[in-house]
Amino acid sequence: MKAAILNAGNKGDRNHLRIAEVPRPELKPGHVLLRVLACGVCRTDLHIAEGDLPPLCRDLIPGHQIVGEVVEGASVALPIGSRVGVSWTGGTDGDCFFCQHGMENLCDHPTFTGYSVNGGYAEYVLVREDFAHPLPHDLDAAHVAPLLCAGIIGFRSLRVAGVQPGERVGLFGFGSSATLAMPVLQSWGCEVYVVTRGEAHRATAARLGATWVGGEDAKAPVTLDRAVTFAPSGKVVVDALSSLRKGGVVAINAIHLDQMPAFDYDKLLWGERQIRSVANMTRADATDFLKIAHDLRIQPGVSAFTIDAANKALLAVKAETENGSAVIVF
Numbered sequence: 001m002k003a004a005i006l007n008a009g010n011k012g013d014r015n016h017l018r019i020a021e022v023p024r025p026e027l028k029p030g031h032v033l034l035r036v037l038a039c040g041v042c043r044t045d046l047h048i049a050e051g052d053l054p055p056l057c058r059d060l061i062p063g064h065q066i067v068g069e070v071v072e073g074a075s076v077a078l079p080i081g082s083r084v085g086v087s088w089t090g091g092t093d094g095d096c097f098f099c100q101h102g103m104e105n106l107c108d109h110p111t112f113t114g115y116s117v118n119g120g121y122a123e124y125v126l127v128r129e130d131f132a133h134p135l136p137h138d139l140d141a142a143h144v145a146p147l148l149c150a151g152i153i154g155f156r157s158l159r160v161a162g163v164q165p166g167e168r169v170g171l172f173g174f175g176s177s178a179t180l181a182m183p184v185l186q187s188w189g190c191e192v193y194v195v196t197r198g199e200a201h202r203a204t205a206a207r208l209g210a211t212w213v214g215g216e217d218a219k220a221p222v223t224l225d226r227a228v229t230f231a232p233s234g235k236v237v238v239d240a241l242s243s244l245r246k247g248g249v250v251a252i253n254a255i256h257l258d259q260m261p262a263f264d265y266d267k268l269l270w271g272e273r274q275i276r277s278v279a280n281m282t283r284a285d286a287t288d289f290l291k292i293a294h295d296l297r298i299q300p301g302v303s304a305f306t307i308d309a310a311n312k313a314l315l316a317v318k319a320e321t322e323n324g325s326a327v328i329v330f
């Protein structure tokens with residue numbers, strides 16, 4: 001099968017991936033083999049490629065926003081030809097403290113799709129059957145792919161921030177994840193305040209009906225109940241914190257942050273304000289978000305790339321040049 005494989009340890013090289021023919025994975029117990037229809041390209045893939053996240057295996061095939069159809073290992077729940085989605089959390093041990101207490105996103109022995117095991121930048125992928133989420137057939141695969149990480153983790157961020165209906169919510173950074181969180185917030189009757197650097201992103205936020213949109217150093221005209229930061233920058237977290245009311249929460253939707261600058265505790269955190277990170281996702285987050293996305297007919301903008309152009313897709317995510325989510329389609 002054709003796959004895009006990470007070149008180990010070439011930080012700075014523009015071509016992080018090499019396209020190669022590799023053997024198709026062999027079915028293992030408890031797994032299903034999928035023919036990949038589409039795989040979204042996530043900023044985390046870039047962090048893996050650039051070594052911001054330490055390498056876990058050689059000759060890795062990245063990709064964790066996979067839409068595929070079952071071709072081997074079918075069961076009653078997942079018959080041959082059924083369409084499933086696979087996300088970043090590709091498995092857990094099921095018996096650690098966190099799994100036993102409803103926090104499987106924090107599992108001590110997790111499997112991360114496209115990081116600790118091979119992912120979906122390939123024609124076929126082997127995934128755990130209990131982490132394959134059934135998908136409705138009436139949605140186009142390329143448009144579902146970005147929902148599977150950007151969408152689910154954006155949704156989890158709203159949960160971690162504790163967003164209540166009707167609240168004022170700040171979104172700091174406005175890429176794929178924020179774009180997908182927006183319609184959920186609107187369906188909850190929230191006011192959405194967007195702070196983002198890119199002019200194109202500000203235009204998108206305005207078009208999607210943000211209550212207010214501002215540039216990088218602008219401050220929302222109201223105090224915010226909650227904020228979610230999407231930019232991988234500690235400064236943005238402090239900016240978000242400075243807009244919060246007492247008791248408000250900033251949720252950080254970033255697997256990697258450059259650095260947290262020092263900030264004034266008395267002014268910014270006192271008053272029971274909270275900063276929380278958002279780590280991975282549970283299967284419940286996936287199920288709940290995919291249902292909401294289907295009910296609200298959330299359809300992300302997509303830029304499609306072939307597997308041969310996988311490097312171009314990764315660069316597009318880095319440069320934030322695409323107005324939609326980059327997706328590799330087969």
Ligand SMILES: [Zn+2]
Pocket residue numbers: 092093094095096097098099100104106107108109
């Ligand atoms: Zn566990």
Ligand SMILES: [Zn+2]
Pocket residue numbers: 042043044045064088149150
């Ligand atoms: Zn991701």
